[in-house]
Amino acid sequence: MSVGTSEPVHTQEPPGRRTLADRTAAVMVGRRKIVMVAWLVLVLLAAPFAVTLNGALSGAGWTASGSESQEVREELREDFADLGAEAAVIVVQVPAKDDLDTAVSGLIDSLDGQEDVRKVTDPRTQPAQAGLISEDGTTALVPVHLQADDEAGLPEAAAAVGDTVKDSDLPKGATADVTGEWPMWADFNESNEKAMLKAELMSGLPMMILLVIVFGSLIAAGMPMMLTVVGIAVAYGTLHLITMATPVSVWSMNFSMMIGMALGIDYSLFIVTRYRAERAKGHGAQAALATTLATSGKAIFLSGLALIMALGAVFLLPVMVFRSMALGMIIAVVAVVAAALTLLPAVLAALGDRVLRGRAERSHRSEARWGRWADGVVRRPALGLVAGLVLLGALTAPVIGVQLGMPGARVVDSGYSSRDGYETMTDAFGPGAAATIYVTTPTGDADKVISAAEDRSGVKEAALAAEPADTGRTVVRITPTTAIDDNKTSDLVSDLRSDLDENVPAAKVGGPAAQNHDMTEALAASAPWIIALVLVMSLMMMLIVFRSVVIALVSIAMNLLTVGAAFGIASIIFQHGVGASLIGIESQGFINAWAPVFFFAILFGLSMDYQLFLLASVREKYELSGDTRTAVREGIAATGRPITNAAVIMVIVFVAFGVTGPIPPTELGITLAIAVILDATLVRMLVVPASLAVFGNSNWWMPRWLDRVLPAFSFKH
Secondary structure: OOOOOOOOOOOOOOOOOOOHHHHHHHHHHHOHHHHHHHHHHHHHHHHHHHHOHHHHOEOOOOOEOOOHHHHHHHHHHHHOHHHOOOOEEEEEEOOOHHHHHHHHHHHHHHHOOOOOEEEEOOHHHOOHHHOOEOOOOOEEEEEEEEOOOOHHHHHHHHHHHHHHHHOOOOOOOOEEEEEOHHHHHHHHHHHHHHHHHHHHHHHHHHHHHHHHHHHOOHHHHHHHHHHHHHHHHHHHHHHHHHHOOOOOEOHHHHHHHHHHHHHHHHHHHHHHHHHHHHHHOOOOHHHHHHHHHHHHHHHHHHHHHHHHHHHHHHHHOOEHHHHHHHHHHHHHHHHHHHHHHOHHHHHHHHHHHHHHOOOHHHHHHHHHHHHHHHHHHHHOHHHHHHHHHHHHHHHHHHHHHOOEEOOOHHHOOOOOHHHHHHHHHHHHHOHHHHOOEEEEEEHHHHHHHHHHHHOOOOEEEEEEOOOOOOOOEEEEEEEEOOOOOOHHHHHHHHHHHHHHHHHOOOOEEEOHHHHHHHHHHHHHHHHHHHHHHHHHHHHHHHHHHHOOHHHHHHHHHHHHHHHHHHHHHHHHHHOOOOOHHHHOOOOOOOEEOOHHHHHHHHHHHHHHHHHHHHHHHHHHHHHHHOOHHHHHHHHHHHHHHHHHHHHHHHHHHHHHHHHHOOHHHHHHHHHHHHHHHHHHHHHHHHHHHHHHHHHHHHHHOOOHHHHHHOOOOOOOO
């Protein structure tokens, strides 16, 4: 193009020059058996690690690195191990006070000698101020100190304790549930595994039926499923290997599979659709693959790169669990993109004409319909642009009143021991019973700490909790009056720290409530940097790819609006509870505090997906014709059907994961589904073509100096 103006220059490849797409296509056709065997070997090597991944993952990581609460946690483990700050807690409740001794004795006897148990604290031998027996004498807390080699083994140890308690003999009418941090993660792991299996079952059959309808061929429909299985297997196997070097959160499994399934089907649809279109023009397999890789292949590479860059920004968060989630998704994206650009072309070449069977006329009719729609939009672009922006703005409005919070044991559904035990505990001992605050302090200042806590509203009790350690420090246990997921509890942590910074500067505030508080603070501090990094990287990519300042800026703005609108709808569902019962969840009254930052990176990366495919097609047509309106019409006509089909399948995947899992994966799944719906309909069908038509040939303006410094890129083959 002519830089500094809006006039196109139709660049041509030098005669006889073989592009990377040509060379790749030649390898995929000429050495397709080697490529397929190599991938088969890779999948077979990954399979044993993939199927055992769940047991290798950790429930840990919910602490902000370098935070005060993490320092307290390490100090409690090192110097006050007998305190049991991380102990699993058996919540035993009996119908009559006289039955409590029998129930507690039976539970302690059943755990005696169990290898996963280091120590069991008998609540009957503890002083009343320990708060282990309720005032009415019908509920007792039995702390169980877990034995494990590392944090990854603590959920397994908690699960073993839970199994023992479940099999224990109790007096008639008595109940016993195991709750606490590690029992919760044990239940989450079990719930997570079941949820993913349900999601696979719920999404698998509808996806296969839809793919058969889309392609009109069982063989062609099998390509996306093949790519998905390969990508997830390799991603899971890689994650397992990484766990041998460093802990990886169990959450990475959900997100890796969700993204792997969605993108595997998404990318294969674009490759297979373009390949079949090129073959329908009379091109041979190698020429068709070369054109496919030069167009759809480049778009897939860029889409994957955009998502990887956005997820990479999450590593700015000093929290292991979020880095694990991002890592799991990045590995899945890399695996799926690599398979889409190598394995899939090789399989297409091996299948020959069999992959072409189907109803080709359906594509022609679809292109005609999308072309007519695009004509209507570009004839009245200002109207379409204003209408689309107003609607997106209205959907974004609820974000203004969003409330953020950190979940507690309610992250697990009712019916699981940790959730039921939590409910029993808070009913009997008050909502703050599971939100204990631990303050480590020099022994001589313990009374000052207790006094400062008792002077604060929101404190139910403050008392010395441990004998002094050799370090000359001790622990004060503070029980709030509010629950761990209540913002008032977080405020209490902040207020206590402010008081102690003045009066007892050597004191440190930690415990579950403080961990949640520090997590929220870390998220808030990192958010501006993450958002800025994602925006800058995305802007640079769009400038390099499309050689247009206008398109780059408009694309970023459209993606921000899509993310904002998706969050707005999500806040209505998850914060205000509108429609929450339809997806089988209870509203928490807030959005998870980590959602805005973490979801922003994912949503922004995904919203680049269809934007890139559409604009890549428009750019390709523009390089051929030099006319923006013609390029818009032909680009939308060419991408309308595959993008719509891909979006429908992606929504099926996200909704399936959303309605079968615990609340955090549900939030992500439903929010992603909403974003895809908005992106594939309102944004792609109305706002983007309208904006392209409004700006006309100005879409392709680039300052001369910027064009000179950016690397060249073209979708022309």
